[in-house]
Amino acid sequence: MGEIDKTELVALTHRLADAARGETLRYFRSSGLDTSSKEADRFDPVTVADRAAEKAMRDILDRERPQDAILGEEYGTKQGSSGLTWVLDPIDGTRGYISGTPTWGTLVGLHDGTRVILGLIDQPYIGERFLGGLGQASFKGPHSDGPLQVSGCKTLADATIFTTFPEVGTATQAAAFREVAETCRLTRYGMDCYAYALLAAGQIDLVIEAGLAPYDIQGPIGVVEAAGGVVTDWQGAPADQGGTAVAAASPEMHAAVLEILARHV
Structure with a gap:
């Protein structure tokens, strides 16, 4: 994978998160949020925002990377021919989302058939974004931005x-x-x-x-x-x-x- 390809894939990942961010913020903490349960025997919520955010990301991928596969929580699997799969969770933490807590997020992963090569976690309400892979490990938020580095705690x-x-x-x-x-x-x-x-x-x-x-x-x-x-x-x-x-x-x-x-x- 060339450097140009890596740059394009990272830029596309940010565009996906931007599109999802617009949809999730549209409905967050709004009155009358359309919520249903995926399962009959326990409450496993899904909202109009989950579906709208995933659709927005899929629409971009269908236009810009039609050769890639997609796996999403709300709309399942689309087969591809490139060997790359975009893995989408439009709202990870829907229970938190419908409760109004700013701890949910949009997840994007890119898998090459062997391993995850790129990942993104976006928290739209706080305005924080974390990206890792393809030579990058960085965060950006309203107060600061910079490299990501784990604590290294050993015990x-x-x-x-x-x-x-x-x-x-x-x-x-x-x-x-x-x-x-x-x-x-x-x-x-x-x-x-x-x-x-x-x-x-x-x-x-x-x-x-x-x-x-x-x-x-x-x-x-x-x-x-x-x-x-x-x-x-x-x-x-x-x-x-x-x-x-x-x-x-x-x-x-x-x-x-x-x-x-x-x-x-």
Whole structure:
């Protein structure tokens, strides 16, 4: 992949996030937001904003990269011929979105058939954007911008750990998470994809999750790895196809977490 191609792909990724940002902000904290549940037995929300934001990104890709495949949360898979797949989550953290918290985000990942080569996390309401891959690791926000770099924290006793839901998947997975969390200095919940952005920015040290889809994790993988972090599943294998994920600020911390998780799963 030449330098010109890399530059174009990064620029396109920003355009996708810009398009999604316009749609998500249009509906955020608005009265009468159209919300429904994807599942009958539990509340798994989807909104008009989710669909509008993904459609806006897909429209751009259809015009500018019709040869590429697309995998999106709301509209599924479109096959391609280039070997590249754009992986889209228009609103990661829809529960937070409908609650009015500014911790949701738009995720864009670019996968080359083997691995994630580019990732983006965008928080439109705060106005922060985190990008990693193709030789870049940077953030831009209303107060500052600059390079991304994980904290490098090596010991769990010094770590701040995040996960989205206290129950963390199955009962067995929740027990595994609790054992890790009990060794950490500070445990916090929520944030969805924004936790991975904080990890890449060096603010926190560890994110552990379960029950992920590919579109939940591929954007964060690109950002965290470019910032110097380590991301795998709970067994140490690639996490790009979803399931479980451990994102750590150092190889030492990552290894310590896997050792604890292995006692449970």
